[in-house]
Amino acid sequence: MRVVIVTESFPPDINGVAHCALQTARHLAARGHDPLVVAPATPTGREADAAAPCPVVRVPSLPLPGYPQVRVALPGRRLAQTVAAHRAELVHLASPFVLGMRGMAAATRLRVPAVAVYQTDLAGYARTYVGAGEGAAWRRIRTVHAAADRTLAPSTAAQRDLEAHGVPRVWLWPRGVDAVRFRPERRCELLRADLAPRGELLVGYVGRLAPEKNVELLARVCGLDGVRVVVVGDGPSEASLRGALPGALFLGRRTGDELARIFASLDVFVHTGPHETFCQTVQEAMASGVPVIAPAAGGPLDLVAHGRTGLLVRPCDAEALRDAVWALAGDPGLRASYGSAGRARVSGRSWEAVGDLLVEHYVDVLHARSAGAGAVAA
Template identity: 55%
Template sequence: MRIAIVAESFLPQVNGVANTVRHLVEELTAAGHETLVIAPGPGDTSYHGARVIRLRSVPLPRYASFPVALPHRRVITDVLARFAPDVVHLASPAVLGAAGISVARRLGVPTIAVFQTDLAGFARQYRIRANTAVWAWIRRIHSRADRTLAPSSHTAAQLRAAGVPRVALWGRGVDLDLFRPDRRSDELRRRLAPNGELLIGYVGRLAMEKRVRRLTELAGIPGTRVVVVGDGPERETLRDALPAAAFLGMLRGEELAAAYASLDVFVHTGEHETFCQTVQEAQASGVATVAPAMGGPLDLVADGKSGLLYAPSDRDGLRRAVELLARDHALRSRLATGGVARVAGRTWGHVVDDLVAKHYVAVLPRPTGLAA
């Protein structure tokens, strides 16, 4: 199959959309499919055997490190016409995706639109009053797709309530070769917890929409130390508010896997996660997980079995959950075991195979003229 991916974000950006597209390209290529990526620049023009077409981009207002592609419809039309894809996969369509779906429809190519970014929640966090307009734009784009894929049941319900048709569920995989309990590093723990502290960690983008300032609520829990992995515009604010915390910056590969597995408790603070991949990575790493009872985590965390959920509106909920785990080793162990069991078999290969067999095939034109 020939698959063109129009991605709102791609490497070298590090975020949920870019990482999902990266895994998608790797697995599709490994399975023998021919893949093309159209994405904002700058960046490499090939990845894992797939050609990457880079379009001119501008910085996102208030988030200069995030490039937004200018919708070059002539370029997109030429690229897609030459590639002649069987399916156009729109990864978190917004600006570039809107142009991509228009071109695909004109060319008569089936489309799959993957909803992955809560744009309305993002706008609210930055105090932009555009909820109605954002949802109208989302509905307009996704209503033109042959199928919209939501990453969680909560998000699927949101989309349907907003009037988006043809919504189906497609989750995310996790790299079980990379994220494993045996990545736990005694050397790293000695460095981060010289007095035997329990390590309470967050991994992800340090940005307002992730509600990372809630990490300050964890300061001063006896016998613990906060560990922050990631980078973003909120980094310096957090460093000032959490002087005793360890800030490890952006980590990748085995360094990231070791950081996850060396934690005692993983926490996530974002309330607008359509999926929340870092929860899966922490679970695969054998770490007890705490997440808000909203959005994607509702599908990933069975409260009391594979992690703990707290009500986002409860100002003390996050700290209470962490304090409980800090003093209850047996509970931490039980939740860690439950998390590992939950992600067993959730490989990217399995998830992408499901995408092709269940969703791509469903939007392809049916053969005609066959004998009854």
């Protein structure tokens, strides 16, 4: 199957959209399909593209003002030309917004089926960054996703949101996790001694440091006796967070096996953002055998079994977050129980299994298109 993956982000970017697009390309190539990726150009993209599992076409882009880690593709003909030249049988739109909308237009013109993967809560971001524009964001989401043959939502909460806003043909497609890389055996006592020299309880956050993540909610956790907060990631909020989280350790961006060791060496993983359509870091913490505390909103509702693999708290409630950490801090047996149950819960969610589900969605879309074309011809 010849597939063009049009994505708003791709490695070397580090975020959920980029990671999922990379895993999709890897799986398609491993299964003998012929994928090609179209993504915004980045200053360092050429080195990452050399290690990609398939050809990568970069389109001109500019950094988003105030958030240079995000690149916005510029208008041009290269995307449509690429779809045509690849003789695509299907277009995969990864979190379509700017480049993805043009990918949808190209697929429509060329009469190529399209699958749109919903992954970013753009309406929630509009509320966070500008305090308005939620309606406009949903109109744009509805426009591009309604034109697709099928929309894939990463969680039941995201599926409900899409359907409530008039998006048709929504199906559920979760995300995979590398349970070989992220596993409890990665726990490193030397690393723990370095991060918590007085034997403190290690409470970690991993992700972008941006306003929509609400990482400042960890301020009250920083005030707990015997607790050390560890923050992994970078982003535009880093400077302000360093002032807001006294005593916290900021480790910057970490990847690969190094990140896996950090995950497994934590005692508790905390996610603070209320706008997650899935939340991959929660799943990686669970695979690492670490109990999770997350907001009772969005993707974590599907991932965290409250009282079994971790705790769900009221979104944006700093006191509830602090109290949940304190409850786990004093009960190592409960932490171990939650961690083991979390590992068991995600052990079957490999990227291979999830990738095969995606291919099934592709096949269903292609069959539906063929049936529709046959009906029209008849």
